[in-house]
Each structure stands twice: as C-alpha cells, then as structure tokens.
Amino acid sequence: MDTFYAHIEANRERYLDELYALLRQPSIAAQGVGIEETARLVADRLERLGAEVKLLQVPGGAPVVFGSIGRGPRTLLIYDHYDVQPPEPLDQWHSPPFEPTIRMGEEAGTPLLYARGVADNKGNTMLRIQAVESWLATQGELPIRINFMIEGEEEIGSAHLEEFCRQHADLLRADGCLWETGGVNALEQPTIMCGAKxxxxxxxxxxxxxxxxxxxxxxxxxxxxxxxxxxxxxxxxxxxxxxxxxxxxxxRPPDEADMRALASIPDDDEALLADYGIPQFLGGVRGVERHRAHLFNxxxxxxxxxxxxxxxxxxxxxxxxxxxxxxxxxxxxxxxxxxxxxxxxxxxxxxxxxxxxxxxxxxHPARAPSDSAVVRAMSQAIRETYGQEPVIYPTMAGTGPMYPVCQQFGTPVTSGAGTGYQGSLVHAPNENIRLDDYWRAMRCMGAFIKAFA
Known part of the structure; x- marks a missing residue:
C-alpha cells in the first residue's frame, strides 16, 4: 500500500481543491438551496472517477447520485449525503460558512478546515471517492464492486428515501454498507457504530x-x-x-450482548463534561449507565x-x-x-x-450485527491505519436512513473512514475537521477496500 499512500500525498493540493469546490456550493435541504447543483457536482466527480453514474429521483425528492465502479465477489454500498444543515446563526461563524477556511487549532501545528458540511458529510463523501481514485492509480482494478449512494435529504429526515429504496431495491443489495459517519471519540480512539436511532x-x-x-x-x-x-x-x-x-x-431494552458491548466502551465522561462545559450529565449518570442512556433511551x-x-x-x-x-x-x-x-x-x-x-x-431505528464481515474489515483497516483497536458501539445516538437502506435488505453496516472528532461542531457554527484526519481517513479507506475484498 506504499504506492497508494504516496499517491494521496502527491495529490493533496488537487484533492483539497476538489473538496473546496464542493464546500463552496451551498446545499441546504431545509431551505431548498443548491440541491440540484450539488447533486450535479457529485455526479461529475464520480464520472471522472470512471463510475457508471445515474441521477435518480422520486417525485418531490432531491436527486440521489448513484455511482457504480469495480468488479469482484463482494459488493460494498457506500451511503453518504451531499446536503447540509442551515448555517444559521450566521453571526457566530468566524468565517463565511460556504467559504472553506483553514485556521490553526489550539493544538500546536493542527490545521483545521472550517465550512458548513465539511464534517457532515461532504468531507467523508469526497475522501472516499478520492481514495478509490488513488487505489485505481496504484493498485489496479478494484477487487470489489463499490456502489456509491449519495442523497440530498438526510438533514431533513430523508423524506423521500424510503420510496426511493422501494423503487430501486435492486441497486441497493450488497454484502456490506459503509455508513456516512466515521472518526474518533472524545478520547481520540477510532470508532465503529453498527446502528442508528x-x-x-x-x-x-x-x-x-x-x-x-x-x-x-x-x-x-x-x-x-x-x-x-x-x-x-x-x-x-x-x-x-x-x-x-x-x-x-x-x-426494546439492551440485551446481554449489548451490555457487554457497553461495558467495553472506555470511560470518556470527564472529557465530554469538559467539552460540553457542564458539571454533570442528566440524572448524574456516568460510565456504562451513561452509555446505556445515550444509546438505548x-x-x-x-x-x-x-x-x-x-x-x-x-x-x-x-x-x-x-x-x-x-x-x-x-x-x-x-x-x-x-x-x-x-x-x-x-x-x-x-x-x-x-x-x-x-x-x-x-x-425507523435500525441495528446491525457488530461481528459481520464488513465490521471485521473496518476493524482491520483501523488497526493498520490508526495503530489501535477500534471502539465498537452497538448503535449511535444519531439518526439516519439505515432502516430503508440496509436493515430491510439484511445488509450489515459499519462506520469508519471518516473525519469526525469531538470538536467537529457538527450542526453548529464553525463546523470543522482536522486536515490530518482527512488524509488518515483516506488511507483507512484504502485499507478497508483491501480488507473487505
């Protein structure tokens, strides 16, 4: 994989320019701003990758960009979205929300990239596409088929996606799905999540x-x-x-397996309390009880x-x-x-x-097994890329259309190969990613393709 990593390094400037172009295009689903234009941008990028691309739409819904590339015994579905949250309140942004801006973070030498949607979810969308480009340029043909499904209504509850999934069930069947999220927790540990509220x-x-x-x-x-x-x-x-x-x-209360999974999650209470600026969590819960409340209530x-x-x-x-x-x-x-x-x-x-x-x-809420082949492949990729074991969460506290996209077809799910960290300020003013995380997630994506093949 050395040549894969070298290709990423050699193309950093171009890859960032591509990300900036996507970030500069507003795509606010709640306000109906820039949705068609952003879908076209994403479709164009997948076409340059060499994917077979379709712009699909159900009446009243935003375009879904579907791109297919590669051949192999396994099919990986990648779910991402190109729409973003409204940027308001605008007066709390330190730079214009749709003008990508790099500023140094509090940690010495840590460049942060600020823009609405950079963490949720345009950054992950673009880095995964770029990782496939670097793979093709250095490793040859993909050893698996990858189907990108990138929608434009996630931030308003994916209102038309259930109907889309009914109409296009044949496109969605896969051996595993890489979900939109990925990154590290408050203790800087890489995470995998296997469900959604x-x-x-x-x-x-x-x-x-x-x-x-x-x-x-x-x-x-x-x-x-x-x-x-x-x-x-x-x-x-x-x-x-x-x-x-x-x-x-x-x-449905957590079962014994869920409770074992919760017990294995490291205690990050103090880190979260400090970050949120609050003295305690609701009800004074801590440790396993906080994880249980957070994920299962x-x-x-x-x-x-x-x-x-x-x-x-x-x-x-x-x-x-x-x-x-x-x-x-x-x-x-x-x-x-x-x-x-x-x-x-x-x-x-x-x-x-x-x-x-x-x-x-x-x-609807959704759950997937935490020991599936796609989770094992992401775990291996994380070990190779981050040098540590992932923390596997049985589900996440957030919501996404995992039920119609995956659960109804029995498709196992993993997260990973993403830029999330505790300071991302997702849905808030000054949303950002750490650029180092962007490149590391791209390397993780390459290791994941190899492990899932």
Missing part, C-alpha cells in the same frame, strides 16, 4: 388572534405562547421521562421555540402565533408513525386539540 420530527403550532395585538389585550385575548408552553409541559416531566401514554411500550427534545418579538430591546406585544420544533429520537422497536399518533392523542386528551401538529420526518 429513528426519529419523529414535528412542529407544534398554537394560534390566537388574527394578528399581533398590544399586550394590554392579554386580559381577555388568549396568548398562544402560553398555550404552547403549557402543552409542551405535558410532554415530559422534570425526571426526564416522556409522559405520552404508550411512548415506551415498544422500547428514546428522547423528546425541544429543538426551537419562536413567538412574538425576540429582537433587540422591548416590544409589548401579544403574539398571534407560537411554534415549537420537537424531535423524538427513537430506539428499537418504536415506530415513528405510531409516535406521531400517540402525540396527537395525548395533546387531545390534555385539552390541546387546537394545537396543530406539522410532521416533518419519520425514520
């Missing part, structure tokens, strides 16, 4: 008068901000338990609240509308559509039938 994302809307009124009218006119606040207070108690009847009925989270006047200074107003965005992270065997129904029934029973529920995304 589901999600039910909604917006709750309370309405009052036909327009904003002078707040003196609060004596006789209902305030939707209070109405929404009272409704939200019925969803979850101070003990962090969700109060919706039936919410926990389908929760469902959640109910208020993601955003807006009503009335929130600008500088004061304005005495009685708002006409109040909105709250709420997500429920789900674990096996919860059903997002059932959770939406239970939420409606709960609000009605509590006297809040007037509150509208706007549904945004629903995704």
């Amino acid at each position: 589901g999600i039910c994302y909604v917006e709750l809307v309370a309405r009052g008068a036909a327009y904003d009124l002078h707040s003196a009218n609060a004596t006789v006119v209902p305030n939707p901000a209070w109405r929404l606040t009272w409704a939200l207070a019925t969803l979850k108690g101070p003990d962090e338990r969700v109060l919706i009847p039936g919410f926990y009925d389908r929760v 469902p959640t109910c989270t208020i993601c955003g609240l807006v009503s009335g006047y929130t600008g500088q200074g004061s304005k005495t107003v009685l708002p006409s509308e109040a909105r709250a965005k709420v997500d429920f992270r789900l674990v096996p065997d919860q059903d997002p559509f059932e959770i939406a129904r239970l939420l409606r029934e709960h609000l009605d029973a509590q006297g809040f039938s007037d509150i509208e529920i706007v549904q945004f995304s629903q995704e």
Whole structure:
C-alpha cells in the first residue's frame, strides 16, 4: 500500500481543491438551496472517477447520485449525503460558512478546515471517492464492486428515501454498507457504530388572534405562547421521562450482548463534561449507565421555540402565533408513525386539540450485527491505519436512513473512514475537521477496500 499512500500525498493540493469546490456550493435541504447543483457536482466527480453514474429521483425528492465502479465477489454500498444543515446563526461563524477556511487549532501545528458540511458529510463523501481514485492509480482494478449512494435529504429526515429504496431495491443489495459517519471519540480512539436511532420530527403550532395585538389585550385575548408552553409541559416531566401514554411500550431494552458491548466502551465522561462545559450529565449518570442512556433511551427534545418579538430591546406585544420544533429520537422497536399518533392523542386528551401538529420526518431505528464481515474489515483497516483497536458501539445516538437502506435488505453496516472528532461542531457554527484526519481517513479507506475484498 506504499504506492497508494504516496499517491494521496502527491495529490493533496488537487484533492483539497476538489473538496473546496464542493464546500463552496451551498446545499441546504431545509431551505431548498443548491440541491440540484450539488447533486450535479457529485455526479461529475464520480464520472471522472470512471463510475457508471445515474441521477435518480422520486417525485418531490432531491436527486440521489448513484455511482457504480469495480468488479469482484463482494459488493460494498457506500451511503453518504451531499446536503447540509442551515448555517444559521450566521453571526457566530468566524468565517463565511460556504467559504472553506483553514485556521490553526489550539493544538500546536493542527490545521483545521472550517465550512458548513465539511464534517457532515461532504468531507467523508469526497475522501472516499478520492481514495478509490488513488487505489485505481496504484493498485489496479478494484477487487470489489463499490456502489456509491449519495442523497440530498438526510438533514431533513430523508423524506423521500424510503420510496426511493422501494423503487430501486435492486441497486441497493450488497454484502456490506459503509455508513456516512466515521472518526474518533472524545478520547481520540477510532470508532465503529453498527446502528442508528429513528426519529419523529414535528412542529407544534398554537394560534390566537388574527394578528399581533398590544399586550394590554392579554386580559381577555388568549396568548398562544402560553398555550404552547403549557402543552409542551405535558410532554415530559422534570425526571426526564416522556409522559405520552404508550411512548415506551415498544422500547426494546439492551440485551446481554449489548451490555457487554457497553461495558467495553472506555470511560470518556470527564472529557465530554469538559467539552460540553457542564458539571454533570442528566440524572448524574456516568460510565456504562451513561452509555446505556445515550444509546438505548428514546428522547423528546425541544429543538426551537419562536413567538412574538425576540429582537433587540422591548416590544409589548401579544403574539398571534407560537411554534415549537420537537424531535423524538427513537430506539428499537418504536415506530415513528405510531409516535406521531400517540402525540396527537395525548395533546387531545390534555385539552390541546387546537394545537396543530406539522410532521416533518419519520425514520425507523435500525441495528446491525457488530461481528459481520464488513465490521471485521473496518476493524482491520483501523488497526493498520490508526495503530489501535477500534471502539465498537452497538448503535449511535444519531439518526439516519439505515432502516430503508440496509436493515430491510439484511445488509450489515459499519462506520469508519471518516473525519469526525469531538470538536467537529457538527450542526453548529464553525463546523470543522482536522486536515490530518482527512488524509488518515483516506488511507483507512484504502485499507478497508483491501480488507473487505
């Protein structure tokens, strides 16, 4: 693999230029900005690689870029996405979010690359494509078939991907899938994750008068901000338990194998507490109990609240509308559509039938075995590249369309060959990667191809 590594080194400048071009193109799924243009950029890059490329689309959905290259007894599906989170709040960025900028990190000599989407998920997307180019240039033909599936709605819950997977099931069948994520944990240990939580994302809307009124009218006119606040207070108690009847009925507790996996995860409590700037975790959990809560407990989270006047200074107003965005992270065997129904029934029973529920995304949770061939191959690649054993997590706390892409077809999943680290600031202003991680992940991708063949 020495020639493979040398090719990466010789092409660093060009590879970075390609990444910069992708990062400069906004692709904000939530706002419908730049999606078609970014899909074309990704498709063009795969075509230059020599892949057979298709731009596929279901009605109303963003283009899915599907590229196939190589031959061999095994097929690897690579799932990534080209859409990104909205960059707001813009005033908290130290450089423009869509202008890639390198600054030195706190660690001496550590260059960081800042841009929206560089960590989630354009960096991983590009480095995996570039790794295949370096393989072809130095190792010859690929020993496996690689199918890239790169979508444009992941950040809004992959709203049309389930239908896409139904229509194109023949393209998705594989011996293993490399998921979008990869990197190191808070202790700088490389990680592998073998599952994902589901999600039910909604917006709750309370309405009052036909327009904003002078707040003196609060004596006789209902305030939707209070109405929404009272409704939200019925969803979850101070003990962090969700109060919706039936919410926990389908929760599958971790089994003995899961608990053994949790016990093998190193204790990074202090590193995380220091990074988050908080004195303790909810309920004071630590160690294995924190990992269990984090990976196997469902959640109910208020993601955003807006009503009335929130600008500088004061304005005495009685708002006409109040909105709250709420997500429920789900674990096996919860059903997002059932959770939406239970939420409606709960609000009605509590006297809040007037509150509208706007549904945004629903995704099922997914799990995959931690001893599959694709996980073993990534473990071997990590040992070769990072010089240490990976930490294998039975699932991740985040969400992705792993159920329709992989679980329904019985495809085992691994993460890895990615740039993630504790300071990536994914979904936040000043999202970044460490450039050293970019090149190391690319080398890991080459070792993974060799190990999975």
